[in-house]
Amino acid sequence: MSQLWKIGLPMYLLSEQNQDYYDLFLQYFMKEIKRLDFKDNIEIISKFPEDLYIWWQDQDVLFTQCCGYPLIKSLKDQVQLIAKPDYAVVGCENGYYRSVLITHRDNIFDSLNSFIDQRIVINQIDSNSGMNVLRAEIAALVDDKPYFQTVKISGSHLNSIQAITEHRADLAAIDCVSFAYIEKFRPELLKEIRILSYSVQSPALPIIASKELKDQYKNLVFHALKNMLKLHPQLYQALLIKDFLRTDLKEYQKILDLEKQAQLIQFDFNQDLSLI
Structure with a gap:
């Protein structure tokens, strides 16, 4: 039986335009990971609980973004770290x-x-x-x-x-x-x-997934995010995203x-x- 996974990005919904761009980002991501032969079903989440820890710890999360402080303080044993974004923003460099x-x-x-x-x-x-x-x-x-x-x-x-x-x-x-x-x-x-x-x-706000996500699917998430940079460069520019980079918990120790x-x-x- 196919599992239903969830995707959603709650961290930078600061305007209607931001939300529209991130909604489009999630739609493109879903198409791309399916093209990479992801077999299970996916649901896009746009409304999140007031307590984001409930969302971050949801065992059906395929990918989302959280703050690095909760990650390294309390979530590191409950989620998987997939990537860190590299933004085209003053104050950001190399993720x-x-x-x-x-x-x-x-x-x-x-x-x-x-x-x-x-x-x-x-x-x-x-x-x-x-x-x-x-x-x-x-x-x-x-x-x-x-x-x-x-x-x-x-x-x-x-x-x-x-x-x-x-x-x-x-x-x-x-x-x-x-x-x-x-x-x-x-x-x-x-x-x-x-x-x-x-x-x-x-380190930039991390991209994370449920601890239940298998390594093969975790790699598909990363490759889908990377591929979208070439497939939808204008969307990435609108979201001020340059790239997604590999990372690990040692980097977040800096926090x-x-x-x-x-x-x-x-x-x-x-x-x-x-x-x-």
């Missing part, structure tokens, strides 16, 4: 990405070191781009001194940008791919935003290394972690 550290354009501070006693907003407590790299950047500056006035959780990169725009927060870190998509498809959201700097690099930088001085965002 790595950075966070864009942003503030309001009216803010007088011009370096991260200036933001002592200011208000920080993070998208999620388990986000690499919005929390972990920002924590590491600040930890490198503060030693054991107090740094921030408050830290609030926004729930998403879009909400963090809105909080900065409305002067409800002073500093945030935005995944540079998200920032590039917003700049391309929703530039009006960035009118009040100024880029302060770029963070250290991390834990960033966490350890903060742990060494017992620095954490553990104060006033309420919604903004």
Whole structure:
């Protein structure tokens, strides 16, 4: 009996155009992997549970994308790592990405070191781009001194940008791919935003699959993603994707290394972690 597998990409649905392009991407992927002799049935998923861990751990997932921090912290024994994307975006190279550290354009501070006693907003407590790299950047500056006035959780990169725009927060870190998509498809959201700097690099948001997926199918997923670059170059350009590259969990260890930088001085965002 043929199994029904699921595919879906929940991480960069930042505009209707983004969603339309990713829907088309999934349709093309399904056709290409079938052409490569994938025998089972496939369902495209466009609506995801509020708790994405439920989706990421679904044993019927053929491929999806997750944040690298949950991957290396809690999902690594429950999923398979297939690839990492390489984006044509400022701050990305060779399958790595950075966070864009942003503030309001009216803010007088011009370096991260200036933001002592200011208000920080993070998208999620388990986000690499919005929390972990920002924590590491600040930890490198503060030693054991107090740094921030408050830290609030926004729930998403879009909400963090809105909080900065409305002067409800002073500093945030935005995944540079998200920032590039917003700049391309929703530039009006960035009118009040100024880029302060770029963070250290991390491996790009990984492409993962269920632990139940056989190696032969795992390889078909990778080859379908690679083949689509030649078959649909304009779609890849629209999504700012240059390529998909092989990777392994050792690469994502760098995310834990960033966490350890903060742990060494017992620095954490553990104060006033309420919604903004």
